Amino acid sequence: MTKINDGKTTEAPTMNDVARRAGVSAMTVSRALKEGSHVSSATRERITRAINELGYVLDQSAGSLSSRRTGFVAAIIPSINNSNFSDTARGITDALEGTGLQLLLGYTNYSVEREEELIEAMLRRRPEGIILTGGSHTPKGRRMLEQAGIPVIETWDRPAQPIDKVVGFSNGEAMELLVETLARKGYRRFGYIGGVTARDTRGSQRRAGFVRALERLGLSSDRVISFGVPPISMEQGAQAVVSMLERWPDTQVALCVSDLSAFGALMECQRRGLKVPQDIAIAGFGDYEIAACCHPRMTTVNVDCYGIGRQAALKLTQTIQAQSPGTPEPVTLTGFRVIEREST
Amino acid sequence: MTKINDGKTTEAPTMNDVARRAGVSAMTVSRALKEGSHVSSATRERITRAINELGYVLDQSAGSLSSRRTGFVAAIIPSINNSNFSDTARGITDALEGTGLQLLLGYTNYSVEREEELIEAMLRRRPEGIILTGGSHTPKGRRMLEQAGIPVIETWDRPAQPIDKVVGFSNGEAMELLVETLARKGYRRFGYIGGVTARDTRGSQRRAGFVRALERLGLSSDRVISFGVPPISMEQGAQAVVSMLERWPDTQVALCVSDLSAFGALMECQRRGLKVPQDIAIAGFGDYEIAACCHPRMTTVNVDCYGIGRQAALKLTQTIQAQSPGTPEPVTLTGFRVIEREST
DNA sequence: CTGTTAGCGCTTTCAG
């Protein structure tokens, strides 16, 4: 393979091939490819033609090596398969649109060990910033993030000791609000359905919020079913509600760690001929599409998943642009609100 | 900024910094970082220590420039927010695990124009292979893919003129099978609910299959509701079934382009006091989690979304490894099967 | 097992 590409090999053409064909230098081609740089329109036209004839596509890896800007932003979410987090990912990509920044997305399956691996894998690509879900990381993961020298945004949570910037809300407070809202409605005997381990930080915070709110109200917070490895599925929600009704048949309302398990519980109740909310009320968390559409429609907590992503990405681009670190607010609190529907 | 990094600046340390600190050459550091290369354990230990002290992370962009292997695989799906496609994405990442290949994921929002942009954006990163959803692309997109000189895998479909390799199934045949299965069960008056435009290729193929099967059976294929821009939502499914029952009150079974719209239709029927399947039967497509869990449980077509991703990634890695192009089978057909449940 | 040299394809920087 000669250095001079003859266009007949399968080797991809380089910028030099384009330059030669257009009768200019590579530098001029580089300029023509970048917005807002001054190239005479005649030259630009010749270059464009050469690019099309050759089927040239810019090699950005090479470019970023010399410009020291990769154009990557990394984001790590627990699951790609959960519409709450994929809404956040959508928010990020949408906010990145037009900035020339491209998203490098990874998911951890709710494992901090996997998160640590991902952090390293992504940092090898030299992203210009990184967006994480939650504030729990391995010590090594945390150290890598701190030393990376790029803006770090933790989302979906309010970490006690943020690494850098935060866009999130308190999952505990959100669950407390749900409990209070339902208590005000007259419910007294509350149950909670969630996953078993502490793997899902946000899940355990919601459970803690549940307990806190009931204790404050002087109500029992014992009715807690922990079932299945988070994230718990619809089917597991169905099984959990059965356990709950066996152990505590007088439960008035079952709060679930997410709408998905709540939906499973709701359907299972119907299958068993229980009327919701008359025999048992059910509420979820997350305001997934399903909550608004199921029958009866589900009471839940809306947490603006898309907005979390959008704001995280905005904060990131602002921080990247504002050379001086720390320009945007360090913490952005995103809203949550209880959506009362027919299931309670 | 001097070339020699003193560790006190915010500049990220380079391999040379590590080498100097460990008293070896950069090349040895490079070797120590790569699996299966021979470095004495004493040297390796010094290097490892230097890496930890410095918090060094390999710069893969630089590495790929010289090794001419980026370690990227690109995948483009219609929506990240749809569990069918995110299952495919999961299948891809899982199959890529341990290969040293990293996924570059993008979504098109069901727009071929957006797909074209994404193809170019991804090719700029010089992926070693690319996985697409469906066989419809813009002419320019197709040309770029053909000229990229990397394996291309089209999935979720059986394109008439594949660019390269295919892992998919015929959406039309799958829908025909559903119609036949239900006709065998005695249903005669079939309705179809799907989106309006041809944006969603797989959606229109399913509709075409619906029509074909009914014509073959000598049954009417007129009851078609086209409602909403694909992908149609649960809520739109709910509205569509209402229209259908207004226009053709004698419809016996409503087939929906996906489980999501089918679920919306199912819930709406319950809301209106219609018994499913007695008053009207409903079937979906995709076998989403919700189909197995809703009440009544939904009849649908399972299409092995995860397996499509897994097999596509396997075919890709095989093709990348087998230097000689075209080693694996060009077309892998993935299975589909009708899952009969309570809704029909 | 380790080092040296060269260069991947582009952009920065400086000249013209």
Place this chain on the structure above:
DNA sequence: CTGAAAGCGCTAACAG
């Protein structure tokens, strides 16, 4: 507006 030289951080290839 355009070009030439240098080099980004790493690894291939070869030498020892």
